[in-house]
Amino acid sequence: MLNYDIVVIGGGPAGLAAAIEAKKNGVKNILVVDRDRELGGILQQCIHNGFGLHVFKEELTGPEYADRFINELKEMDIEYKLDTMVLDIDENRELSVMNTKDGFMKIKAKAIILAMGCRERTRGAIAIPGTRPAGVFTAGTAQRYINMEGYMVGKKVVILGSGDIGLIMARRLTLEGAKVLAVAELMPFSSGLTRNIVQCLDDYNIPLLLNHTVTQIKGKDRVEAVVIAEVDHKKKIISGTEKEYTCDTLLLSVGLIPENELSKSAHVKLAPVTGGPMVNESMETTVKGIFACGNVVHVHDLVDWVTKESQKAGKSAAKFIKNQLKDSVDTVKTLAGNGIAYIVPQVIRPSNIENTLDLLMRVKDVYRNGKLIVKGDGKIIKEMNKRHMAPGEMERISIPSRLFKEKNIREISVDVVKAGE
Amino acid sequence: MYDVAVIGAGVVGTFIARELSRYKLRIVILEKDNDVANGTTKANSAIVHAGYDAKAGSNKAKFNVLGNAMFDKVCEELDVPFKRIGSLVVAFNEEDLKTIQDLYENGVKIGVPNMEIIDAKKVKEMEPNLNDHIVGALYAPTAGIIGPFELAIALAENALDNGAELLLNNKVKRIEKNEGGYRIYTNENEIDTKYVINCAGLYSDDIYNMVADSHFKITPRRGQYYLLDKSEGGLVKRTIFQCPTKLGKGVLMSPTVDGNIIIGPDAQDLDDKEARETTREGLSFIKERVMKSCSKIALKNNITTFAGLRAEPSTGDFIIEESKEVKGFINVAGIKSPGLSSSPAIASYVVELVKNMVGDLEERKDFNPKRRKKIRFAELSDDEKIEIIKKDPRYGRIICRCEKITEGEIVDVINRNAGARTVNGVKRRARPGAGRCQGGFCGPRVIEILARELGKDMKDIVKEGTNSYMLTGYTKETSEYEKAKDLVASSRDEESRR
Numbered sequence: 052m053l054n055y056d057i058v059v060i061g062g063g064p065a066g067l068a069a070a071i072e073a074k075k076n077g078v079k080n081i082l083v084v085d086r087d088r089e090l091g092g093i094l095q096q097c098i099h100n101g102f103g104l105h106v107f108k109e110e111l112t113g114p115e116y117a118d119r120f121i122n123e124l125k126e127m128d129i130e131y132k133l134d135t136m137v138l139d140i141d142e143n144r145e146l147s148v149m150n151t152k153d154g155f156m157k158i159k160a161k162a163i164i165l166a167m168g169c170r171e172r173t174r175g176a177i178a179i180p181g182t183r184p185a186g187v188f189t190a191g192t193a194q195r196y197i198n199m200e201g202y203m204v205g206k207k208v209v210i211l212g213s214g215d216i217g218l219i220m221a222r223r224l225t226l227e228g229a230k231v232l233a234v235a236e237l238m239p240f241s242s243g244l245t246r247n248i249v250q251c252l253d254d255y256n257i258p259l260l261l262n263h264t265v266t267q268i269k270g271k272d273r274v275e276a277v278v279i280a281e282v283d284h285k286k287k288i289i290s291g292t293e294k295e296y297t298c299d300t301l302l303l304s305v306g307l308i309p310e311n312e313l314s315k316s317a318h319v320k321l322a323p324v325t326g327g328p329m330v331n332e333s334m335e336t337t338v339k340g341i342f343a344c345g346n347v348v349h350v351h352d353l354v355d356w357v358t359k360e361s362q363k364a365g366k367s368a369a370k371f372i373k374n375q376l377k378d379s380v381d382t383v384k385t386l387a388g389n390g391i392a393y394i395v396p397q398v399i400r401p402s403n404i405e406n407t408l409d410l411l412m413r414v415k416d417v418y419r420n421g422k423l424i425v426k427g428d429g430k431i432i433k434e435m436n437k438r439h440m441a442p443g444e445m446e447r448i449s450i451p452s453r454l455f456k457e458k459n460i461r462e463i464s465v466d467v468v469k470a471g472e
Numbered sequence: 473m474y475d476v477a478v479i480g481a482g483v484v485g486t487f488i489a490r491e492l493s494r495y496k497l498r499i500v501i502l503e504k505d506n507d508v509a510n511g512t513t514k515a516n517s518a519i520v521h522a523g524y525d526a527k528a529g530s531n532k533a534k535f536n537v538l539g540n541a542m543f544d545k546v547c548e549e550l551d552v553p554f555k556r557i558g559s560l561v562v563a564f565n566e567e568d569l570k571t572i573q574d575l576y577e578n579g580v581k582i583g584v585p586n587m588e589i590i591d592a593k594k595v596k597e598m599e600p601n602l603n604d605h606i607v608g609a610l611y612a613p614t615a616g617i618i619g620p621f622e623l624a625i626a627l628a629e630n631a632l633d634n635g636a637e638l639l640l641n642n643k644v645k646r647i648e649k650n651e652g653g654y655r656i657y658t659n660e661n662e663i664d665t666k667y668v669i670n671c672a673g674l675y676s677d678d679i680y681n682m683v684a685d686s687h688f689k690i691t692p693r694r695g696q697y698y699l700l701d702k703s704e705g706g707l708v709k710r711t712i713f714q715c716p717t718k719l720g721k722g723v724l725m726s727p728t729v730d731g732n733i734i735i736g737p738d739a740q741d742l743d744d745k746e747a748r749e750t751t752r753e754g755l756s757f758i759k760e761r762v763m764k765s766c767s768k769i770a771l772k773n774n775i776t777t778f779a780g781l782r783a784e785p786s787t788g789d790f791i792i793e794e795s796k797e798v799k800g801f802i803n804v805a806g807i808k809s810p811g812l813s814s815s816p817a818i819a820s821y822v823v824e825l826v827k828n829m830v831g832d833l834e835e836r837k838d839f840n841p842k843r844r845k846k847i848r849f850a851e852l853s854d855d856e857k858i859e860i861i862k863k864d865p866r867y868g869r870i871i872c873r874c875e876k877i878t879e880g881e882i883v884d885v886i887n888r889n890a891g892a893r894t895v896n897g898v899k900r901r902a903r904p905g906a907g908r909c910q911g912g913f914c915g916p917r918v919i920e921i922l923a924r925e926l927g928k929d930m931k932d933i934v935k936e937g938t939n940s941y942m943l944t945g946y947t948k949e950t951s952e953y954e955k956a957k958d959l960v961a962s963s964r965d966e967e968s969r970r
Binding site: 138147149151152154155171174176178181182183184186188191196199200202204206227273312 | 771857915944
């Protein structure tokens with residue numbers, strides 16, 4: 052049995068930031084494990100720029116952003132193991148871990164930080180009818196083939212879903228010489244960042260078909276065509292609107308799901324809306340000493356926010372080891388009100404908040420000139436005017452710790468108020 | 473000159489080849505696709521039926537009941553996943569209760585063991601997640617679940633281990649009857665054989681038409697399925713059938729041997745023997761029907777949908793006989809449900825037919841009924857994991873995260889007899905890509921391993937069929953790099969020549 056103070060599962064942006072922050076807070080014996088061949092996680096395949104505007108005040112590519120943290124991790128002498136898989140963790144923070152070099156190991160950790168990221172929803176999840184030829188990829192898998200393996204995945208491409216990876220891949224494929232015929236989006240709005248719609252579609256004259264979906268995949272061995280149809284406001288296909296697109300490839304960018312199989316093995320409770328662990332103000336899960344951060348908790352829009360959240364998790368894990376986390380009984384619940392899909396964290400223990408607490412959330416629809424209203428036990432404690440809100444872009448609200456203490460709040464809720472209401 | 477040519481490497485063809493490989497015979501299996509188990513065998517309900525619903529006196533009834541009892545032994549020998557979990561035919565009303573009574577009586581008549589009609593309370597005890605309006609059920613404890621393509625692959629491998637040959641990508645174009653037997657022309661080869669066994673599934677009528685006017689016709693009947701994530705796996709413990717009614721046969725839900733839940737099928741008669749697409753109507757029909765049995769089922773946790781074609785014979789029953797028109801030609805045709813369940817008994821019967829034709833069949837003393845066991849890493853104990861990685865570090869590298877499949881297992885299934893050549897071939901043998909991410913993470917790694925083991929470039933690896941290429945070429949940068957590499961290599965050659 053090996054012993055560590057903290058084992059961080061995942062060497063992507065979340066894991067790296069958490070490990071570094073824990074070390075900065077005085078924890079010496081830290082291990083980062085990652086199942087891939089290198090640190091940096093999915094950032095390594097995100098060779099486009101736009102990362103780091105908030106954390107570094109400059110525009111970096113994914114690998115550049117990752118590199119800064121990888122270098123820091125190495126300079127701080129934090130131990131890491133690559134090509135290493137965690138098979139199982141239990142409530143007692145015992146891990147079964149293995150790789151080709153060390154073989155199968157049992158590790159006991161004083162604290163664990165879950166930073167496994169997320170995975171993409173597949174064709175199966177949305178049950179697109181038709182044949183099952185080659186040439187149907189998730190956008191992230193295609194990104195890996197192109198940016199890391201050096202192979203092209205298609206020549207004429209249709210993309211379903213306008214999440215950020217789908218948008219980025221529309222541009223990437225175009226630059227590599229493929230023809231992107233259209234990006235179809237089921238919703239009346241894109242779930243991607245506005246800047247990506249402009250820079251990845253508009254700049255290359257790639258049509259974005261809102262309220263559309265792929266209704267059939269055709270082709271025996273390789274994709275030969277897909278059928279796209281319009282949907283009504285209930286997402287029902289409007290018959291007669293079907294149009295066939297001759298193509299050899301369909302990319303799917305239809306959503307990300309936090310990767311929580313390991314969390315389940317440790318009996319960490321998951322939140323139904325996010326699909327990630329329920330966490331408190333310290334990013335601690337429902338199992339004592341197991342923390343979580345990044346896309347494993349909820350899917351973020353920007354890596355910068357992943358970094359910030361993960362630093363909190365790293366610092367909190369350090370506090371936990373030093374017995375500085377207070378297990379108060381006076382907990383505050385957060386409640387996603389009108390127009391809000393979810394709020395992270397789900398539970399707050401006010402005594403552990405240093406100065407302010409950030410509530411992270413996503414709205415359910417697009418709102419122009421709306422308002423976010425924060426209530427404590429039903430009474431308004433904060434109002435924020437918002438020029439533009441969309442499900443693709445996360446909202447953050449900072450709550451000063453004194454508010455909790457002064458007002459003895461038991462429940463915090465956030466509502467969206469539309470313009471004019 | 474071969475003694476026996478088996479046309480078709482589905483579960484029936486491979487089972488027959490394996491049983492014949494017990495004898496001193498030169499056997500060849502001809503398969504039009506690039507892998508075994510690529511037709512009907514790969515897409516069905518994966519059920520070993522107890523056998524109560526076929527009409528007494530039919531081939532279906534006879535072979536199903538006999539076949540069912542043979543699975544434990546053969547699956548043990550070949551290391552194929554098989555679980556005798558039992559099945560329930562649930563009744564929703566009085567009429568259904570009468571149907572299950574009829575099924576019970578029919579089952580008794582044809583020899584299905586240990587069946588029971590149970591009441592609503594007992595159903596609820598056995599399967600608490602089923603809907604409350606179920607009024608009773610027929611319980612058949614001998615029903616089981618199996619990995620159908622795993623079985624066919626194991627049978628092919630074992631047949632090859634025992635001397636049979638397998639020719640993939642050999643589509644039969646023409647068959648000539650001659651004095652010594654038959655000459656079979658494929659797109660690749662000419663094969664002389666004394667006897668032919670036609671196990672060509674959907675195409676068995678076409679194959680038979682090459683030597684005689686076939687008196688049967690095969691109609692493709694499509695069935696569509698959902699396959700749900702393992703997270704839904706505990707929902708039912710047994711295979712849950714619905715009563716056949718005037719409206720159709722009902723939709724089943726069942727655990728799979730891998731711990732998923734399978735739901736389906738519907739039924740549509742088609743003309744096209746390759747029409748394996750799913751349809752919106754078909755899928756929503758299944759969804760709606762299964763809710764009758766279990767409304768708790770979360771179809772949002774679906775990981776894939778697929779369709780399979782059953783070979784529906786015009787005769788209404790399995791056709792298993794030596795042709796009356798042409799001697800030495802055995803048709804094993806129209807093997808639709810319960811074909812998989814019947815396959816062991818069909819194979820034994822065909823061996824008898826061959827014995828009759830050949831006269832005296834000599835057994836091989838060195839026949840080995842056992843297949844080298846597969847290492848299923850995820851199922852090993854911690855100590856076993858430690859040991860296996862020490863012996864072969866490739867078992868220490870997980871390639872498929874969802875199913876926890878190691879590189880060692882993937883390399884093994886590529887290098888076995890009848891080994892994997894395609895991405896789906898690897899998936900069917902070792903399961904990378906069969907999990908919830910459907911190959912999103914492991915796809916590139918599997919292609920890389922296939923390319924390495926087969927000595928190919930990654931872009932020449934296919935998903936399934938011969939033309940199902942995954943990658944369309946290099947990226948611009950890689951092309952430049954490859955060009956530069958070639959340039960350097962050729963200038964080096966030139967230098968060395970000087």
